[in-house]
Amino acid sequence: MFDLLLMSVMGLLCLIVGLLIWKRDKITLIHSYHYTNVTKENQKAYTEKMGKALIVMSIGMFLTGIVNYITNTAYGWLCFAIFFVAGLMLILKAQKNIMVDCSNFQQKNILNQ
Template sequence: MIILSLMAILGMIFIFIGWRIWKKEQISLIHSYHYTRVSENDKKPYAEKMGKAFILMGIGMILTEIVNFVTKTTYGWVIFVISFVWGTVMFFKAQKKYNNGVL
């Protein structure tokens, strides 16, 4: 139960950070080496993709807790894995496209 409560809190933090990155274009919330080679013209789409990836991961964390709490099973972890992997793929695709590589 405590782990799941932490998941919901982390999920809300991820959603908040994702929203700040996407809507407020605060890419400074991401480590600087991730956006050093992003051009000024690409900062808006880069921030959008990175923010959406954070939000997706946060929603997955919250849904994990809801599903596990309601069903009294661990099926919610399937949602967590799917959303986390999907968000990570979104990160890597944005990094490759806008930062010319992952590092």
């Protein structure tokens, strides 16, 4: 029962933060180190990708609590691992795309000078 409660609360918190980042463009909920190079033009796409990644992770947390409560097996933690890795891959992809866009932007500015 504790697993269900804990994972549900953690999943809910992650879901709320993900929705705030995605729908309300609350980029400040992400550590400033990760968005210092994000231009205003890329901010909407960046927050959308990061928010969706957190939502994927929160789904994994919910499923972990539910599966562990119902089955008392390790399958719940398998769900957690799969969804956590999927969310992490989405975050890394968003970071990579933004860094590529920023480096192209900086190269264009250097060439125009």
